[in-house]
Amino acid sequence: MVTDRVLRRAAERLTNSETPLLDARVLLSYAAGTDSRTMFWELTDDELNRFEELVARRAAGEPVAYITGEKEFMGKRFLLNRDCLIPRPDTETVVEDLIETNMLPEPKILDLCCGSGCIGLSLAIFIKGARVSLCDVSEGALDMTRKNAELHGLEKQAEIFRLDVIREPFPSGFDIIVSNPPYIPTAVADGLEVTKTEPRPALDGGKDGLDFYRAITPKAFAALNSGGVLAFETGYDQGKAVSTILRDSGFINVTVKKDYGGNDRLVRGEKA
Numbered sequence: 001m002v003t004d005r006v007l008r009r010a011a012e013r014l015t016n017s018e019t020p021l022l023d024a025r026v027l028l029s030y031a032a033g034t035d036s037r038t039m040f041w042e043l044t045d046d047e048l049n050r051f052e053e054l055v056a057r058r059a060a061g062e063p064v065a066y067i068t069g070e071k072e073f074m075g076k077r078f079l080l081n082r083d084c085l086i087p088r089p090d091t092e093t094v095v096e097d098l099i100e101t102n103m104l105p106e107p108k109i110l111d112l113c114c115g116s117g118c119i120g121l122s123l124a125i126f127i128k129g130a131r132v133s134l135c136d137v138s139e140g141a142l143d144m145t146r147k148n149a150e151l152h153g154l155e156k157q158a159e160i161f162r163l164d165v166i167r168e169p170f171p172s173g174f175d176i177i178v179s180n181p182p183y184i185p186t187a188v189a190d191g192l193e194v195t196k197t198e199p200r201p202a203l204d205g206g207k208d209g210l211d212f213y214r215a216i217t218p219k220a221f222a223a224l225n226s227g228g229v230l231a232f233e234t235g236y237d238q239g240k241a242v243s244t245i246l247r248d249s250g251f252i253n254v255t256v257k258k259d260y261g262g263n264d265r266l267v268r269g270e271k272a
Contacts, residue, residue: 006043010055012237023064027054060124063197073118076125079147083140085202091180093259094233094266095122101229104175105129110223112165112179113137113175115202117145117158120180124157133171138201160233166215170223177220179234181205181212209235213242217249224271231268239264 007024014020031051032043043051057067065071065086070079073087074095080086105128111120114134122130132154134145142160151160163170165181183205189195190246195203205211213232220230230251234242239256246254259265 006048006051013055013059015059016061017058023058024055026064027051027058027067030054061193061197066197071116071118074126076122076152078116078118078121078149079144079151080116081140081144083138083199084144085180085198087118088115090259090261090263090265091119091233093257094178094231095119095126097257097266097268098123098176098229099126099232102127102176106131107175108173108225109133109178110170110174111135112163112170112177112220113181113202113212114145114160115141115180117160118172119149119180121145121148121152121154121158122187124154125152127136127172130157131159132157133161133174135161135165136137137162137164138199139204153174165212165219171208172223174224174228176229176231177224178231179212179220180271181216183209183212183235183238185209186207208241209238210241211243213245217245217251221249221251221271226271228271229268230271231266234263234264234267236263236265239267242267243269 010024011020014023028051031054032047037257054067058064063086065080066082070077071087074092088185106256109132110125110128111134114120114136117134120132120134124130136142142162145160149155182203184203185208186204186206189204232242243254243256246269252272256264257266
């Protein structure tokens with residue numbers, strides 16, 4: 001059977017996807033155990049059956065990244081399970097900014113609400129001397145962080161532990177603290193499709209979406225070294241509100257950076 005025809009038929013079934021042909025191509029590559037950039041034309045019966053099963057799961061609403069158990073972020077492969085949010089290109093804005101602005105040869109970095117570890121581990125990959133601590137309240141997410149640290153050979157650079165950022169104190173002595181916390185307002189989360197497929201505790205930021213920013217910011221200020229940076233990913237319209245939270249906690253030089261779509265995405269401030 002010609003692969004191109006199989007892809008087109010599969011894409012026609014993925015009516016719930018914004019990128020049906022891309023999804024079909026990724027799933028076909030996964031079913032056949034072939035790199036997605038490799039062209040191939042014939043499928044074995046086993047490969048075709050496996051592909052049909054995967055397409056059915058995607059047609060039922062399961063995200064491709066959970067089906068394949070991985071997602072690319074910052075050009076690197078990260079393993080996933082259902083306890084982790086799926087990494088998104090918008091989050092790369094945060095990582096890129098911290099890489100570009102870092103002036104320290106061996107910064108000590110804390111990644112709060114780390115999920116799969118894609119933010120903190122990417123910083124360790126691209127800032128060779130970085131020492132990164134990564135924490136999350138979810139043991140399932142931390143399991144993925146540990147596996148991703150091993151995948152990228154970062155076991156000696158990365159310390160991974162459980163932390164409830166709302167209720168527990170932070171360790172101290174960091175040059176950079178970064179977080180992509182839950183930030184969707186509860187009422188909004190109630191109506192979103194993403195909360196049906198990805199872990200709601202990693203999405204729901206309370207009534208106005210700002211609960212985690214309020215809880216993290218003063219503790220982060222205390223945990224940072226002088227001259228240290230706090231960097232948050234934010235929702236598309238939260239830049240002003242999160243900036244106010246940082247200033248009220250004593251941060252200076254607070255700035256908002258937009259993602260490539262023109263939406264608020266990064267709020268950062270410095271500790272004098």
